[in-house]
Amino acid sequence: MRTPILLAALTGALLSFGAQAQEKTLDGKPPLVIGHRGAAGYLPDHTMEGYKRAIEMGVDFIEPDLVSTKDGVLIARHEPMLGGTTDVATKPEFAARKRKVKVDGVDTEDFFAFDFTLAEIKTLRAIQPLKERDQSHNGKYAIPTFQEIIDLAKSESLRAGRTIGVYPETKHPTLHAALGLPLEDRLLDLLKAAGWTEKTSPVIIQSFETGNLKYMRKKTNVRIIQLVDADDVDKDGKVVLAAPFDKPYDFVVTGDARTFADLVTKEGLAEIKTYADGVGPWKPYLMSARQEIGVDGKPKDLNGDGKIDEQDRILLPPTDVVKNAHALGLFVHTWTFRSEPRRLASNFKGDPQAEYKAYFALGIDGLFSDFGDQAVKAR
Ligand SMILES: [Ca+2]
Numbered sequence: 001m002r003t004p005i006l007l008a009a010l011t012g013a014l015l016s017f018g019a020q021a022q023e024k025t026l027d028g029k030p031p032l033v034i035g036h037r038g039a040a041g042y043l044p045d046h047t048m049e050g051y052k053r054a055i056e057m058g059v060d061f062i063e064p065d066l067v068s069t070k071d072g073v074l075i076a077r078h079e080p081m082l083g084g085t086t087d088v089a090t091k092p093e094f095a096a097r098k099r100k101v102k103v104d105g106v107d108t109e110d111f112f113a114f115d116f117t118l119a120e121i122k123t124l125r126a127i128q129p130l131k132e133r134d135q136s137h138n139g140k141y142a143i144p145t146f147q148e149i150i151d152l153a154k155s156e157s158l159r160a161g162r163t164i165g166v167y168p169e170t171k172h173p174t175l176h177a178a179l180g181l182p183l184e185d186r187l188l189d190l191l192k193a194a195g196w197t198e199k200t201s202p203v204i205i206q207s208f209e210t211g212n213l214k215y216m217r218k219k220t221n222v223r224i225i226q227l228v229d230a231d232d233v234d235k236d237g238k239v240v241l242a243a244p245f246d247k248p249y250d251f252v253v254t255g256d257a258r259t260f261a262d263l264v265t266k267e268g269l270a271e272i273k274t275y276a277d278g279v280g281p282w283k284p285y286l287m288s289a290r291q292e293i294g295v296d297g298k299p300k301d302l303n304g305d306g307k308i309d310e311q312d313r314i315l316l317p318p319t320d321v322v323k324n325a326h327a328l329g330l331f332v333h334t335w336t337f338r339s340e341p342r343r344l345a346s347n348f349k350g351d352p353q354a355e356y357k358a359y360f361a362l363g364i365d366g367l368f369s370d371f372g373d374q375a376v377k378a379r
């Protein structure tokens with residue numbers, strides 16, 4: 001009777017050294033690579049040039065985040081706030097548009113896409129929001145409409161001889177509805193006009209809110225994924241829930257006490273299964289990493305570079321979220337993979353390939369990457 005104990009000890013030892021067994025994806029096929037905001041590691045987010053680069057790098061899906069213009073056109077931006085990702089602040093003709101809006105309960109002063117017509121949006125150019133990334137493309141590329149992105153996916157699919165999917169995210173759906181600019185029907189109309197209405201269509205709809213996904217489930221058969229956010233992880237690697245990243249914003253409005261963490265329990269996943277095909281948790285929900293705390297109570301600087309970041313964290317064993325989601329028939333797509341060494345846990349020794357392989361080993365069905373070429377190479 002000693003064998004099981006020995007085996008358990010051995011398995012534990014292997015896990016602690018990161019030699020995980022390879023789990024299967026839900027459909028047994030290789031995991032999908034989703035070009036997060038296009039090729040965000042290389043070119044400014046959400047530009048035709050960025051999406052094209054991602055396709056050239058071999059991604060399966062390109063990912064437009066969708067917001068509305070004042071005249072009701074869906075465009076690709078990470079958020080309705082335009083200040084961080086465009087040159088709007090340099091345009092004197094728009095200076096008076098800057099104003100304060102409550103975005104999901106947070107007072108926000110910025111330029112908002114919903115205060116601009118499409119014609120005005122088309123005079124703006126994208127900029128790289130992360131200072132650590134290449135700034136040389138700033139001011140060159142226009143803001144695309146969702147229609148232009150659909151057209152690109154279709155033409156590139158023909159050209160490349162493989163299907164390029166589109167993975168639209170509805171951003172701040174409750175806010176857009178309150179402004180009289182709801183996203184959902186316009187999104188579904190554009191997908192329908194593209195001939196994309198079925199599970200097999202090359203499209204997956206995502207949202208951090210739940211109500212709008214339930215609404216769209218009644219109107220389309222295309223795949224739907226529930227995203228699951230959080231604010232941070234603590235020293236022990238436990239997910240931290242703080243507003244506005246503690247729960248879907250529609251839960252705030254409807255008085256639903258549940259948090260994002262409640263969505264990835266067995267019960268939460270079972271409810272997601274009633275309206276979605278997949279779940280998209282932030283990666284610490286699948287496998288997190290902890291700090292080592294010194295005698296002074298502070299986190300240890302494991303790599304001795306004088307800074308505390310991901311490189312000073314140690315991976316924890318995986319959770320049961322992938323297994324539990326798969327048991328219900330939900331696919332799991334997680335996010336976001338970024339190659340900068342400061343974002344990689346100590347186990348990966350600065351090698352993004354090692355991080356991809358560790359998450360692929362969990363049996364995930366896809367991931368969102370800023371560096372699609374690295375993700376494609378790792379699978
Ligand atoms: Ca997104």
Ligand SMILES: [Ca+2]
Nearest residue numbers: 301305307308
């Ligand atoms: Ca460090």
